[in-house]
Amino acid sequence: MTRTHRRPRIAICGMAIESSTFSPHRSGWDAFTLLRGNELVRRYPFLRDGTALRREAEWVGILRAGALPGGAVPADVYETVRTEIGLALEAQGPFDGVLLEIHGAMSVLGYTDAEADLARAVRAAVGPDCLVSASMDLHGNVSRELAATVDLIACHRTSPHEDEDLSRERAATGLLGRIDGAGRPRKAWVQVPVLLPGERASTRQEPAKGIYEDVARVGALDGVLDASVWVGYAWADEPRCRAAVVVMGDDDAVISREAERLARRYWDARDEFGFVAPAGTYEECLKAVLASDARPFVLSDSGDNPLAGGAGDVTWTLARLLAEPAFTIEPALGGRTAIYAALPDAAAARAVADAGVGATVEVEAGARVDAGPHGPVTLRGVVEHVRPDDPLAGIVCVVAVGGLRVVLTERRRPYHLESDFTAIGLDPRGTDVVVVKIGNLETELHDMAEDWMLMLTPGGVDLDLPRLRHAHLGGPVHPFDDDAAFGDGPDLTPELL
Incomplete structure (x- = not known):
């Protein structure tokens, strides 16, 4: 498309790690690589010099702190990153949009929903009119607060991950399109009380293969902007840890119907998820x-x-x-x-x-x-x-x-x-x-x-999850609880955000 008006300004920031609360390891400063400015922008293949998306907006690299998975992050490390992101967004703004790169399974000592806390800090720094698009791993967790704080949210569709850059590009393209006039989409959000390790939810085999093919189909429907299903992160003991579905778009009836259908399909397949190998x-x-x-x-x-x-x-x-x-x-x-x-x-x-x-x-x-x-x-x-x-x-x-x-x-x-x-x-x-x-x-x-x-x-x-003795999931979750704990089944009615 050709713009005849000012290019939008989009900030890139985030903190990405998945961290086990069952590991004594601590992911301190030595675990993180910090990227800022053009070094951060050029990290994304779709934003390198000469690409179409790069030309469509002014992309501003604020700060991305990324690390290999590990143990929980000390609070001072997280809070220092959060503070720098917030101050830099305020100092370098105003912005039309933010591409927020998170994993979704960052555990921080003293916090139970670190990504939602980071999203709140970003929102406070850029104000209510700026659109925030979160790009996530499918093994992240999507609490109601996280889903409500950001404007767009999407995750990978393959495990093992072969579409990381494609999913981030999807998040960036969706953000740019909404800034261009369509505004905030509606989000149909629902959590599914199932918590599986990724090794039981590989998209190389059924039922995950078919479910994620369905996700792509839903994402292409009229009235739908994007669709995502999160497996969740099995090795943290936090109330947000479980599967989740978000379908975004402008047709409330369609996104609600499809989010509930995807959630029901995931729940109904809960006993069919087997290990990816013997x-x-x-x-x-x-x-x-x-x-x-x-x-x-x-x-x-x-x-x-x-x-x-x-x-x-x-x-x-x-x-x-x-x-x-x-x-x-x-x-x-x-x-x-x-x-x-x-x-x-x-x-x-x-x-x-x-x-x-x-x-x-x-x-x-x-x-x-x-x-x-x-x-x-x-x-x-x-x-x-x-x-x-x-x-x-x-x-x-x-x-x-x-x-x-x-x-x-x-x-x-x-x-x-x-x-x-x-x-x-x-x-x-x-x-x-x-x-x-x-x-x-x-x-x-x-x-x-x-x-x-x-x-x-x-x-x-x-991978033998019961040996870890989760105690803070905040309600019955499969496979830790038998079907009797769910009565007639969980309420999988999506909430419109």
């Missing part, structure tokens, strides 16, 4: 691995997944691998080859790096942050590789213990790409078993695996 205990997974010729056979050490909020240094699984003859015996003598990625421990990584490649080392490692399931392990082996400058992990060392290669890092780091392994001298495709700290496999790792299983291991993001 799942079992460590013993069951080990038995399957040893009976299989698949190579690599990937095992997901899911309870300490750092990309879901786990501390990353739980040693429960590694302790068992180090005691398993199938892996600790040299392959030449009949053992299996395996990779364990990864175990963060700054002191141990530095000690191993100082010893150098070829050295035989013995170090205590792990369980410095989350010692709950198992204490530190003793690594006795030969140093095969040292990388001193990994952008995410800092120091990275590979220690060989028989056929097992243990990746030891200075800082938490996910290992999801083939290049993550080859950069430190490892060949995942040529290895019998690859154990990674993740839940649902990211696309490249999924495509690489000849077979894989979810290990139901303990930790701050345990």
